[in-house]
Structures are given as C-alpha cells and as structure tokens.
Amino acid sequence: xxxxxxxxxxxxxxxxxxxxxxxxxxxxxxxxxxxxxxxxxxxxxxxxxxxxxxxxxxxxxxxxxxxxxxxxxxxxxxxxxxxxxxxxxxxxxxxxxxxxxxxxxxxxxxxxxxxxxxxxxxxxxxxxxxxxxxxxxxxxxxxxxxxxxxx
Amino acid sequence: xxxxxxxxxxxxxxxxxxxxxxxxxxxxxxxxxxxxxxxxxxxxxxxxxxxxxxxxxxxxxxxxxxxxxxxxxxxxxxxxxxxxxxxxxxxxxxxxxxxxxxxxxxxxxxxxxxxxxxxxxxxxxxxxxxxxxxxxxxxxxxxxxxxxxxx
DNA sequence: TGCTTGTTCGCACGATTTGCAGATTAGGCC
DNA sequence: GGCCTAATCTGCAAATCGTGCGAACAAGCA
Numbered sequence: 001x002x003x004x005x006x007x008x009x010x011x012x013x014x015x016x017x018x019x020x021x022x023x024x025x026x027x028x029x030x031x032x033x034x035x036x037x038x039x040x041x042x043x044x045x046x047x048x049x050x051x052x053x054x055x056x057x058x059x060x061x062x063x064x065x066x067x068x069x070x071x072x073x074x075x076x077x078x079x080x081x082x083x084x085x086x087x088x089x090x091x092x093x094x095x096x097x098x099x100x101x102x103x104x105x106x107x108x109x110x111x112x113x114x115x116x117x118x119x120x121x122x123x124x125x126x127x128x129x130x131x132x133x134x135x136x137x138x139x140x141x142x143x144x145x146x147x148x149x150x151x
Numbered sequence: 152x153x154x155x156x157x158x159x160x161x162x163x164x165x166x167x168x169x170x171x172x173x174x175x176x177x178x179x180x181x182x183x184x185x186x187x188x189x190x191x192x193x194x195x196x197x198x199x200x201x202x203x204x205x206x207x208x209x210x211x212x213x214x215x216x217x218x219x220x221x222x223x224x225x226x227x228x229x230x231x232x233x234x235x236x237x238x239x240x241x242x243x244x245x246x247x248x249x250x251x252x253x254x255x256x257x258x259x260x261x262x263x264x265x266x267x268x269x270x271x272x273x274x275x276x277x278x279x280x281x282x283x284x285x286x287x288x289x290x291x292x293x294x295x296x297x298x299x300x301x302x
Numbered sequence: 303t304g305c306t307t308g309t310t311c312g313c314a315c316g317a318t319t320t321g322c323a324g325a326t327t328a329g330g331c332c
Numbered sequence: 333g334g335c336c337t338a339a340t341c342t343g344c345a346a347a348t349c350g351t352g353c354g355a356a357c358a359a360g361c362a
Contacts, residue, residue, distance in 0.1 A: 080228050119252065
C-alpha cells in the first residue's frame with residue numbers, strides 16, 4: 001500500500017474526498033504488518049477518533065481493496081484480514097495465538113504441481129501453519145502465549 | 152476418510168450410536184471430491200431424508216472432523232468446506248465458478264522459504280487460484296460457467 | 303457562504319455457525 | 333418384544349462477520 005500522502009493524492013485525483021476517517025485509517029494501515037481484521041482496526045481507530053463507525057472502517061477497507069491498495073487474506077474461515085503488503089509474499093500463521101507473519105518463498109514455480117486438466121492458474125498462495133517463537137518458548141519468561149487474535 | 156462401513160465400526164467401537172442420519176452423511180461424504188459446504192450436504196441429505204436437520208449435519212461434520220476423518224478448508228472467507236481426502240494434497244480453486252480440485256505437489260519441501268525467526272512449521276497448504284476448464288472454454292458448447300458454489 | 307455530491311453513521315438484515323433444551327431413539331438388558 | 337438410559341436429533345435463539353439502505357453530514361468548489 002502507498003503511504004498516506006500518496007493515498008490522499010490518489011483519492012483526490014479520482015474525485016474522492018479526503019475525510020478525517022479515511023486519513024486515520026490510511027495511517028493505521030501504513031506499514032502495518034499485523035494483518036488486522038476490520039474489527040481490530042475499528043478498535044484502534046476508535047481510540048484515536050471516538051465515534052468513528054465500524055461501517056466506515058468496512059467501507060474504507062473495501063474501497064482500498066477495490067483500488068488494489070490493500071490485500072485480503074483469510075486463514076480460518078473467520079474474519080477477513082487486511083494486508084497492506086502488496087509484494088509477492090506468503091503467510092505463516094501461529095496456531096496458538098493467531099499471529100500472522102509474512103514469509104517470502106523463492107522459486108515456488110519450480111515445484112512440480114500436477115494440476116487438473118486445463119486448469120489455468122493465475123496465482124498461488126501458501127500458508128504455513130505452526131507455532132511462533134512466543135508461543136513455542138516453554139517458560140523463558142512470564143509471558144503467556146499472547147492470544148492476540150483480535151488485537 | 153474411511154468408507155461408511157469402517158466409520159460405523161469406529162463409531163460403534165467408541166460407544167457412539169449409529170443413526171440413519173449419520174449413515175446417510177457417511178455415504179454422502181465417501182469419495183466425495185466436491186469439497187461441499189455443510190449447507191450443500193444438508194440439501195443433498197434432505198433430498199434423501201426429508202426432515203433431517205441442518206444442525207445435525209453441522210454436528211456430524213464436527214464429529215468427523217474432531218475424529219480426524221474429515222478435513223476442513225476455507226478459501227473465500229465464507230462457508231467452510233469439508234474434504235474427505237486425507238492424503239497430502241492441495242487445492243486449485245476456480246475463481247469463476249468456485250469449483251475446487253485436488254492437486255498434488257511433490258517436493259514442496261525443496262523450495263526455499265524464509266521463515267520468521269523461531270517459527271516452528273507444522274503444515275503447509277497451497278491454494279492455486281485460476282480458471283477451470285469449464286469456465287475458460289470460450290464457447291465450445293452452450294455451457295455457461297457453472298456457478299456451483301453452493302451445490 | 304452556499305451548493306452539490308460523496309461520506310459517514312446507525313440500523314436492519316443476510317449468511318454461517320454454535321449453544322441450548324426438550325423430544326426422540328439407538329443399543330443394551332430382561 | 334418391552335423397558336431404560338444415555339446419546340442424538342431437532343428447532344430456535346443467538347453470536348459472528350459483513351453488507352444494504354436511507355438520513356444526516358461534510359469536503360471541495362464556485
């Protein structure tokens with residue numbers, strides 16, 4: 001996703017208005033590697049702008065997604081998560097705490113895939129399930145596995 | 152997933168009862184490569200057993216999943232799909248009609264993956280998006296793209 | 303400042319799934 | 333076959349996630 005200033009430019013050039021709600025969400029999403037849900041963004045946004053509507057968060061996220069500025073991923077069949085990282089990458093999901101990390105995979109096209117007849121692939125996504133560092137650490141410190149699935 | 156007879160054995164040996172509803176679902180799932188949703192199974196089941204409850208379908212699918220006889224996959228963030236194929240495989244999803252096909256990928260472990268520090272992977276799933284044969288066929292016949300996402 | 307049009311907001315609703323409680327029934331025992 | 337008990341089924345309410353709609357509001361421009 002472009003930085004907030006560039007997004008403002010783009011919105012303006014497309015005749016869309018620059019509202020405080022949109023600007024806040026631009027900044028919350030910029031360089032955000034947490035793959036937040038709409039609900040999580042709403043909570044963060046509400047802290048800075050009490051009164052902002054969840055509906056507006058959904059709307060803005062949908063707009064950005066439609067403009068190609070934001071990616072969407074779902075791993076568990078639950079809430080959609082938003083990803084401002086538009087580079088070619090994949091995801092590692094911690095099955096304990098739900099944390100999601102980006103992973104890069106080189107030469108994925110080198111693996112031998114037996115596709116069904118006449119299937120025309122357009123994109124490939126890889127999800128690695130496992131346990132993250134925090135959750136696999138036995139008891140190094142007092143940290144419990146951070147169940148931050150919604151934060 | 153085991154065949155219906157074997158599932159009956161397993162259920163019996165675990166003290167679970169063999170009901171007509173369960174037997175019907177066993178047979179509907181056996182060798183089913185369509186990755187049906189609970190709703191789709193409910194519709195099919197209802198045709199053969201009017202009065203069966205959607206709640207029962209969900210319950211039985213959850214039981215089978217918990218027993219490890221059934222896999223679950225979600226691709227679009229909507230309904231969960233059930234997969235009796237427990238072999239190591241992945242999925243090709245048609246973005247036009249929603250059809251899902253199994254694909255096998257060899258030597259997936261050979262690709263170079265830059266995992267985040269201390270992430271302990273347990274499984275990897277690959278989803279290939281694209282267009283299936285039916286939907287990419289221009290107009291060979293009168294078939295329209297079969298929008299069978301719910302059937 | 304005032305106008306126009308896009309935005310925001312709140313609410314209702316749709317889709318999917320689960321919790322609950324009462325009715326029903328499978329399976330064992332006589 | 334009939335009975336008993338615990339498991340199961342069923343219908344309904346409710347939780348979760350997301351979207352449609354209409355009224356109120358505000359950004360951007362003359």
